[in-house]
Amino acid sequence: MFTTPRLILIALGAALNCSIGTIVYLVKLPIYLDSIGTILIVLLLAPDRTAAFICAWAAGWVGLAVSGLINPFLPWFALTDVAIALVAALLVVPAAATFRARPLRGDVFTIQVALCGIVLGVVSAIVSAPVVVYLFGGVTGSGSAFVVALFLKDGLHLMSAAIASGLAADPLDKVLQVLLAALLYRATPGDFIAMLRASETGTAS
Amino acid sequence: MTPNGAFTVGFILIALSVAEPGPRGAAVLVALALAFAVIEVGGASLIALKRAAIVVLPLALFMSLVWVGLVGEAPYQIAADIVGTRTAALVYVAKLSGRLFFVVAVIQLVFLRFADLTPLQLVRALALPAPVKRMLAITLSLIGTLRHAIDRAHIALIASGTLTRAPSWRNAVHSWRLIQAVWLSAVTILIGRMRDKWPVEGTMARLDGALDRGKSRVFAGADRIWLPITLAAGCAILLADLAWKR
Numbered sequence: 419m420f421t422t423p424r425l426i427l428i429a430l431g432a433a434l435n436c437s438i439g440t441i442v443y444l445v446k447l448p449i450y451l452d453s454i455g456t457i458l459i460v461l462l463l464a465p466d467r468t469a470a471f472i473c474a475w476a477a478g479w480v481g482l483a484v485s486g487l488i489n490p491f492l493p494w495f496a497l498t499d500v501a502i503a504l505v506a507a508l509l510v511v512p513a514a515a516t517f518r519a520r521p522l523r524g525d526v527f528t529i530q531v532a533l534c535g536i537v538l539g540v541v542s543a544i545v546s547a548p549v550v551v552y553l554f555g556g557v558t559g560s561g562s563a564f565v566v567a568l569f570l571k572d573g574l575h576l577m578s579a580a581i582a583s584g585l586a587a588d589p590l591d592k593v594l595q596v597l598l599a600a601l602l603y604r605a606t607p608g609d610f611i612a613m614l615r616a617s618e619t620g621t622a623s
Numbered sequence: 624m625t626p627n628g629a630f631t632v633g634f635i636l637i638a639l640s641v642a643e644p645g646p647r648g649a650a651v652l653v654a655l656a657l658a659f660a661v662i663e664v665g666g667a668s669l670i671a672l673k674r675a676a677i678v679v680l681p682l683a684l685f686m687s688l689v690w691v692g693l694v695g696e697a698p699y700q701i702a703a704d705i706v707g708t709r710t711a712a713l714v715y716v717a718k719l720s721g722r723l724f725f726v727v728a729v730i731q732l733v734f735l736r737f738a739d740l741t742p743l744q745l746v747r748a749l750a751l752p753a754p755v756k757r758m759l760a761i762t763l764s765l766i767g768t769l770r771h772a773i774d775r776a777h778i779a780l781i782a783s784g785t786l787t788r789a790p791s792w793r794n795a796v797h798s799w800r801l802i803q804a805v806w807l808s809a810v811t812i813l814i815g816r817m818r819d820k821w822p823v824e825g826t827m828a829r830l831d832g833a834l835d836r837g838k839s840r841v842f843a844g845a846d847r848i849w850l851p852i853t854l855a856a857g858c859a860i861l862l863a864d865l866a867w868k869r
Contacts, residue, residue, distance in 0.1 A: 422755070422827065431811060433765035437773060441805065444777050445798040454802070477785060480762050490678065490730045491723075525721045553641065554810055555698065557686045562652060567693040570846055576698040602806045610810050613817065 419469050425614045427462065431477030436485045449589055452492075453502050455481060457538075457599040460506040462606065462614050464514035471507035475500055491558075494549050501545040502538060510534050510596065517600040531600055535593025542592060543584025550580045562587040570619035624663060626737055627750050628846030632659065633733040635853045639723050639860055648860035652851045656729055656855045659849070664735050671731035678727050683720035690716050747834050751839040757827075769809055776804035 434455035442451055456474045463470040478499030486493040511532040515521065550558055556562040556576050562583045569579035635658075639652055660668035690697070696707015697715040737745050746759045780786040785797045820828060842850065 425754070426761065426813060426817060429761040429765050430813065432758075432762045433769050434809075436762075437769040437805070438802070439778075439797070440770060440773050441755060441801055444773070445790075445801065470686050476758075480758055481770065484759070484762055484766065486730070486863070487734060490727045546681075553723070554682075555686065555690070555715065557682075557689045563685065563689050564693070567689045570694045570698075570701060573701075575702055598802055601799060602803060605803055605807060606810060610814055613814070617633040 428477045431459040432481035435481035461603040464511040473501035489501030535596040536589045539592035543588040547581045624845040645864045675728035679724045753867035776847040
């Protein structure tokens with residue numbers, strides 16, 4: 419399972435998760451995009467779901483360990499990364515062929531990006547909610563805190579408000595991440611993908 | 624003190640702090656962290672406190688705005704369906720911010736304890752399985768590669784008029800080009816390295832040799848003092864809290 423190219427891919431996915439923050443900062447957009455590396459690994463290792471899940475999980479955790487030096491709150495969301503890797507392995511892997519199809523089938527592509535992104539967002543919101551509530555009291559410093567405040571004012575309990583706020587914000591962010599991961603997957607040279615999938619075809623390095 | 628020892632002490636301190644100790648427990652915890660700071664980190668502890676303040680203060684202000692300003696009551700008051708007060712909300716924010724400050728400060732203290740080591744030296748000193756150490760070293764190296772790729776691509780896209788330095792609608796539409804340029808740059812570099820450069824130079828074998836040199840130990844030296852003290856303090860905190868709750 420862990421051929422040298424795959425180990426390098428895990429490191430690349432982790433590095434991408436860490437570095438994407440720099441890009442978001444440079445272009446000054448109000449988005450996170452911190453799981454693109456994880457989703458991209460799943461796509462690059464499709465159709466092997468087990469390898470895709472384990473490598474994506476490993477990349478997520480290595481990325482959290484390293485980026486935890488800069489943002490000490492990120493490692494608390496370790497379980498969210500496991501959930502994202504698992505759901506991506508189950509849901510995004512079947513979409514890999516569509517994402518790379520030439521010519522692009524726009525309608526199927528759009529539906530699959532939206533479906534994968536929304537499900538990933540819902541799962542991510544639910545898994546993150548306990549950390550958001552317990553560690554941060556429901557307020558993480560992002561704009562979604564105002565949504566939490568709004569729900570609390572409406573009489574929702576803190577956990578319900580945090581989940582509802584996550585459900586309002588996360589699906590959009592994850593749809594964007596799946597879209598970007600799909601575009602990067604389309605642009606990735608075939609040589610590189612062949613190196614990563616080599617162990618399955620008997621040409622392992 | 625070994626990095627493994629320092630990380631374990633830090634982990635225990637953070638775990639105890641998120642277990643919501645009472646006033647006595649919190650006092651023991653702060654005293655222990657201060658002792659670690661003074662004895663192991665010295666003057667650099669002030670840097671840890673400053674960094675923790677930089678991370679937590681904006682968040683604390685934002686929390687105050689949301690809890691005290693907008694919601695106007697503490698979560699337990701909402702849950703119990705009783706009339707809330709802004710004072711209770713302020714106390715809640717203060718407790719939460721204090722805990723977050725403690726967590727960030729401890730993480731900073733642990734890393735500043737090894738500030739004289741380069742990232743590669745720190746990874747080498749950690750007692751971890753060889754593949755994990757190799758992965759960490761390669762990840763750190765690739766982050767450097769990606770940062771350079773980001774700088775180059777960002778400047779090129781600004782020069783070509785595709786992106787702007789200030790926030791803009793153009794950035795929202797075209798920022799994916801920057802991500803794609805960085806990704807393709809990284810993939811191309813990696814294909815070259817994996818196919819030609821690394822096999823010829825024996826990079827992986829050399830990296831494993833460099834990371835294994837000196838046989839890092841799990842716990843040694845001052846770990847044997849700090850770990851029992853931290854564990855004993857943990858027990859004391861739990862007992863103090865039990866007594867306080869009675």
